[in-house]
Amino acid sequence: xxxxxxxxxxxxxxxxxxxxxxxxxxxxxxxxxxxxxxxxxxxxxxxxxxxxxxxxxxxxxxxxxxxxxxxxxxxxxxxxxxxxxxxxxxxxxxxxxxxxxxxxxxxxxxxx
Amino acid sequence: xxxxxxxxxxxxxxxxxxxxxxxxxxxxxxxxxxxxxxxxxxxxxxxxxxxxxxxxxxxxxxxxxxxxxxxxxxxxxxxxxxxxxxxxxxxxxxxxxxxxxxxxxxxxxxxxx
Numbered sequence: 001x002x003x004x005x006x007x008x009x010x011x012x013x014x015x016x017x018x019x020x021x022x023x024x025x026x027x028x029x030x031x032x033x034x035x036x037x038x039x040x041x042x043x044x045x046x047x048x049x050x051x052x053x054x055x056x057x058x059x060x061x062x063x064x065x066x067x068x069x070x071x072x073x074x075x076x077x078x079x080x081x082x083x084x085x086x087x088x089x090x091x092x093x094x095x096x097x098x099x100x101x102x103x104x105x106x107x108x109x110x111x112x
Numbered sequence: 113x114x115x116x117x118x119x120x121x122x123x124x125x126x127x128x129x130x131x132x133x134x135x136x137x138x139x140x141x142x143x144x145x146x147x148x149x150x151x152x153x154x155x156x157x158x159x160x161x162x163x164x165x166x167x168x169x170x171x172x173x174x175x176x177x178x179x180x181x182x183x184x185x186x187x188x189x190x191x192x193x194x195x196x197x198x199x200x201x202x203x204x205x206x207x208x209x210x211x212x213x214x215x216x217x218x219x220x221x222x223x224x225x
Contacts, residue, residue: 004155033212042217043156043201058212090155100146101213103155 001026004104006091012110013081021076021107023091031094032074033058033101034066036087043090049074081111115139116204118216125192126224133187133219135202142204145178145185146213150199159200160187192223 034046045058049068065077092101119134144163148156162178175188203213
């Protein structure tokens with residue numbers, strides 16, 4: 001099993017450009033999450049999906065949109081990137097409400 | 113709103129000693145608390161979960177305690193090794209039904225040989 005995979009690993013954007021971060025899991029998990037991690041701020045939840053077909057806002061959703069394409073895939077879209085969105089983005093999945101979360105390797109995004 | 117604090121940004125200890133990391137929280141009573149390890153350039157990896165009705169949980173050289181009166185969890189690594197050097201994150205459930213977690217900022221542990 002590959003676990004949680006994320007693409008791309010690195011990305012540089014110019015302000016105003018758009019892009020989609022891809023995430024897939026092969027563990028048949030119901031819940032999936034998108035976090036951003038910034039120095040001194042820790043992991044902050046952007047959006048989550050408790051099950052296929054549902055998505056909800058987390059702590060810092062502004063400037064992002066998500067799509068739960070199917071049970072395996074959960075994508076994060078930046079419609080108009082801003083320098084404040086420079087960060088490392090992690091996707092995670094979990095089986096039940098209280099089980100541990102499995103994280104992907106992260107996408108390091110720089111917005112110039 | 114819930115607040116979670118890991119008291120030390122960094123902790124340096126000598127190999128063979130016990131490392132003790134602290135996680136405090138306020139304004140909430142979580143049903144459970146989790147600890148994760150994160151190595152540079154990688155995603156966090158789950159280590160242990162402890163529920164509110166459990167005082168202590170162990171896994172090999174790891175031990176976690178959960179004191180709901182003090183609103184504190186302690187994470188211990190006994191007989192520490194240089195390979196234990198990493199950032200350790202505590203996370204507590206946010207209180208919703210979706211299993212969302214609130215993460216602390218982490219403590220960077222360095223174990224010197």
